[in-house]
Structures are given as structure tokens and as C-alpha cells.
Amino acid sequence: MPVVKLYYDDLERLTGVSKDVILERLPMLGADIERIEEDHVAVEFFPNRPDLFSVEGVARAMRGFLELEAGLPRFEVKQSDIKMLVDASVKGVRPHVVCALVRNLKLDSRAIESLMQLQEHLHWGLGRNRAKVSVGVHDFSRVKPPFHYLAASPDFKFVPLDFNEEMSMQEILERHPKGIAFSFILEGFDRYPLIQDNEGNVLSFPPIINAELTRVTEETRDIFIEVTGTEEAGISLALNIIVCALAERGGEIHSVAVHDSTTKITPNLEARKMRVSVSAATRLIGVRLTAETARECCERLRLGAEILGDDELEVSIPAYRTDIMHSWDIIEDIAIGYGYENIGGELPSTVTVGEIHPTEEWKALARDVMTGLGYLEVMTFTLASEERQFLRMRRPQPPSLLKVASPITTEHTMLRVSLLPSLLEVLSLNRHYELPQRIFEVGAVFPPPSLQERQSLAAVSMHVDADFAEVRAVVDAVLEELLAAPASVKFVPSDDSAFLEGRRGDVIIGGVNVGVFGELHPEILENFELVHPVVGFELDLDAIFGDGR
Numbered sequence: 001m002p003v004v005k006l007y008y009d010d011l012e013r014l015t016g017v018s019k020d021v022i023l024e025r026l027p028m029l030g031a032d033i034e035r036i037e038e039d040h041v042a043v044e045f046f047p048n049r050p051d052l053f054s055v056e057g058v059a060r061a062m063r064g065f066l067e068l069e070a071g072l073p074r075f076e077v078k079q080s081d082i083k084m085l086v087d088a089s090v091k092g093v094r095p096h097v098v099c100a101l102v103r104n105l106k107l108d109s110r111a112i113e114s115l116m117q118l119q120e121h122l123h124w125g126l127g128r129n130r131a132k133v134s135v136g137v138h139d140f141s142r143v144k145p146p147f148h149y150l151a152a153s154p155d156f157k158f159v160p161l162d163f164n165e166e167m168s169m170q171e172i173l174e175r176h177p178k179g180i181a182f183s184f185i186l187e188g189f190d191r192y193p194l195i196q197d198n199e200g201n202v203l204s205f206p207p208i209i210n211a212e213l214t215r216v217t218e219e220t221r222d223i224f225i226e227v228t229g230t231e232e233a234g235i236s237l238a239l240n241i242i243v244c245a246l247a248e249r250g251g252e253i254h255s256v257a258v259h260d261s262t263t264k265i266t267p268n269l270e271a272r273k274m275r276v277s278v279s280a281a282t283r284l285i286g287v288r289l290t291a292e293t294a295r296e297c298c299e300r301l302r303l304g305a306e307i308l309g310d311d312e313l314e315v316s317i318p319a320y321r322t323d324i325m326h327s328w329d330i331i332e333d334i335a336i337g338y339g340y341e342n343i344g345g346e347l348p349s350t351v352t353v354g355e356i357h358p359t360e361e362w363k364a365l366a367r368d369v370m371t372g373l374g375y376l377e378v379m380t381f382t383l384a385s386e387e388r389q390f391l392r393m394r395r396p397q398p399p400s401l402l403k404v405a406s407p408i409t410t411e412h413t414m415l416r417v418s419l420l421p422s423l424l425e426v427l428s429l430n431r432h433y434e435l436p437q438r439i440f441e442v443g444a445v446f447p448p449p450s451l452q453e454r455q456s457l458a459a460v461s462m463h464v465d466a467d468f469a470e471v472r473a474v475v476d477a478v479l480e481e482l483l484a485a486p487a488s489v490k491f492v493p494s495d496d497s498a499f500l501e502g503r504r505g506d507v508i509i510g511g512v513n514v515g516v517f518g519e520l521h522p523e524i525l526e527n528f529e530l531v532h533p534v535v536g537f538e539l540d541l542d543a544i545f546g547d548g549r
Helices: 008-015 019-029 055-065 109-125 169-175 177-186 232-248 278-285 291-300 327-338 358-372 386-391 420-429 468-482 522-527 541-545
Strands: 003-007 032-036 040-044 083-086 096-103 133-139 147-152 192-196 202-205 223-229 252-254 256-259 263-266 272-277 304-309 312-317 437-445 454-462 489-493 499-509 512-520 534-540
Touching: 003 008, 003 055, 003 109, 008 019, 008 055, 008 109, 019 032, 019 040, 019 055, 055 109, 055 232, 055 291, 083 096, 096 232, 096 256, 096 263, 109 133, 109 232, 133 202, 133 232, 147 223, 169 177, 192 223, 202 223, 223 232, 232 252, 272 278, 272 327, 278 291, 278 327, 291 304, 291 312, 291 327, 358 437, 358 454, 358 468, 358 541, 386 420, 420 437, 420 454, 420 534, 454 468, 454 541, 468 499, 468 512, 468 534, 468 541, 512 522, 512 541, 534 541
Parallel strands: 083 147, 083 256
Antiparallel strands: 003 040, 032 040, 096 223, 096 252, 133 223, 147 192, 192 202, 256 263, 272 312, 304 312, 437 454, 454 534, 489 499, 499 512, 512 534
């Protein structure tokens, strides 16, 4: 989860209260204080609250929580004649862009550091490592609108941020630290996104790097913000969060007209409205609430609220909050506004003595074994997709799967049947880092035909000398530690098409196939954009500790 650095002097100036009061009350807002330093505090926030990824957002929330301000914050968006012209050439590369201008800022080193911190946290939290959302902030005085968003040749040159020489866009991907880190986003494209002003000056090469020309400094008074990405909702939220944060610094928000196939005016800071039942809040929180009390609680969390009757509120949700998707989310905010310390607790009516479930015991044993062998544990999503589970793995798709009824994305359409695809995806995301890379996971899978939850152990090893002998030795060592009678294990040739023929094997215990291991097929390595050999295995822990022990 994002850890935000909050300097005491900056926080006190923006909230109007002492650091001691803030440190005492901040955890009750839903934050975890990681460490307290002499001049700052490091605070961990949940990823669903990106509006709190900056000192400005925290100060705004704390002013409400401490009842220094109440209700929905109001942000005026002044109309401007600035335009962003979107060329059709960028549609197949990175299609969406939204923009804004914030004027009359007075920036110091604290404000600039906070802005950069917010930018990077948004890249991670909303942007999926910049793939879906990337933010550029620019000194508006150095450029001339209207601006142009287009796709340019990889040979196009400009001076990137932190460099003093011109580089082509292709050279940036190969030599600039940001280019090396994020070049994977643009793999497979023959033209790259570019934002220029009306005189051809470059603002940014999204999602990689800004131009040195528009660097934001303490002398900057007007900041132009552009957010590009693959989904319009995500980039609009990122823009709203940034402009509202800069408005907390005294900035004036000005709109930009984005001319695409249609014209849209951004940012849109209109509040959404939702209704919530007071009796439902009473039932879920466990305290008796009146409509007036519920309204006050909403306002402490910077929500607008209007009483419609004895049992209903109409709640106004600020444009920087998209974590509120259901009335239950508002009820959670009411509980925070009421104060968790005021809710109280009750002892359970029955007394029991807990103990570790046997399943957790052998999962812990499996983890100990793998870490002892030098593997690093990862945790991946239980939700997966048919493409990653079967097509990329060269495995046939079974007729029966546990599918998500209404998936939000094409990446999460089913419950996984194997851990190996997820581990290969982790290797793919980290392929630019040093070798060897050895990772494992212990987690739930839902294999056909039963589709019942089972616990699986899977591991992969990637380096230039990875081969069948290595993975066979690892599987031998794992089974030696897990089984009381390892002599009962047999290895037979496998027909699993995810592995190379002749370099793959099945693990048989008591006549039951409990796993597979071997060298991953080169086609799979290509599907996951891996260039080094990978070996791996996957074992059914339920079968091993049930029938096999």
C-alpha cells in the first residue's frame, strides 16, 4: 500500500492544528502510521483512497475529521480558451487524454516534493505502473497553446527530463532510466505518444518522461497538467485528484477543451449524488443513529449530505472520490465520522479456544521449505482470465470453469485453475531486473471437473542455465521435506503441453497424479515476453497431505 511522507511544518500549515493532534487522530481516519521521524511522519493509506496520497489531501480530510471544516469541498473551475487537439494517429497507441491548468501557485520545495510524490503514487495505484494512467505536470510559462497529442516516429528527438542532450524517443526507451523501466508499455508499437505545443516544443513523451523544457520549479506559477491512458475514468480521476490538491495550495483551476471526435471540457469536478438509509447504517454499524447524526458524520468525512426524511440522506460525493460505489461505502464513512472508539464492543456469548487449522499448518510448512531453498514468496490475484490460464500456457480450456458473472475487466473473468500463469506474469513484469529470479506461491485454485477449492504450491526459476535437472532436484527436495514417506513418490513422463516434451514429468503418489514439473515451452516464454529459460513445478497440496500421507 502507498506510504506517504508528511512533513510536520507543511501539514500544520495546511490543517491549522499541531502535529500532536494530527498524529493522535490520523489512525482513526483509516491510516496506519509506519514511522515517526524528527521532521515528518510516514503514513500508509489504503489504495482505494488515492485522494489521500498527498499532504494536501490528508490536510483536507483532517480539517473535516477534526470539525474545522464541514461538508463537501467546493472547487471553482474557471473557463479558459486553452485547447488540446487529439490527432487520430494516437488512437491505436494511447487513446485518451484529459487536461487542466492551475494558475497563481506559490510553490516551495515541500509543495514540489508533495506533487511529485502524488504523481508517482497515482502512477502505481491508479495507473498499474503507468500502463493505464500516466501524469505529466509542466511549467505553463514555457509553452504556447493550443497543445497537440499525436503519435510520432521513434526517431523524433527532444531533450528529456534530467538530461541536457537531445535523444530520439527510441534512444530514451533504451538509455534513459525511465525509458528502460517503462518501455514495456510501448512494446509492439511503431509510433509513440507525444504532446507538443503550437510551436512544436515537446511537453512530454507519455507514459515515459516529460521534457526538460517544462520542468516545474519553485519559480513556476502556472502548472499545466495532462493525463493520458487507456481508460477515460481512470485518467479523469487522476486529474481531479491533482487539481484539487493544487487548489489546496491556493491555485486557481482553469479548464481545457480536449478536441477529439467530440469536444469535452476537463476537469469535471461536479459531485455525484447517492441516497443512503439511516436505518441500514444503524443496523450495520451497531449504534442507533438519527438522520441528523448521520448527516454530521458524512460532513466530517467531507461528504455533502441533505436529510430527505427520518430515514434517508442524499449524499454528495466529491469528484476526487471514486471508492464510493455503493451505499455501504457511505455507511463506512459514517462509521468513521461517528468514531470507531465511540462504537464500543461486546463480548461474544460463547467462549471458544482457537487453534491453527491443519491446512494452515502444512501451507506454512510448504512456505518454510521454499524459502529455505532460496525462493521468494509472491501473492497474486485469485481471479484470472482464460487467455492467461490456457491460451498463453498452451493448455486446452476445459468445458467447466468458475466464471465471474459480470467481470469488470477482461483480465479477471474466472477463478484460476493453476498458479503457474500468475508466476510467469510476475516474471514478465520483472524481466528487466537481475537474474536469477526464483519465486513461489501457495494459494487457492479451483480446478475442473470438481471446481472445488484446493491448495496448490507452484514455483518458477528463471536464469540462463535453468534446466530440467534443476527443477527435478528442487521437486525432490520439496517432497523430501513435505512427505513422511518420500519413497512412495514416482515420477513418470508427462503430456502437459506447457512444458517441453522429454523435459517434463508428473508426480505420482499412491497412484494419484499430484503435480507436474519441467522446462517451460519456448512458445510460453514468448507469450509472456521472457527471453531466458524458465523451469517450474506445481503440486496439489490437498492431494499430498490427504491421500499421499
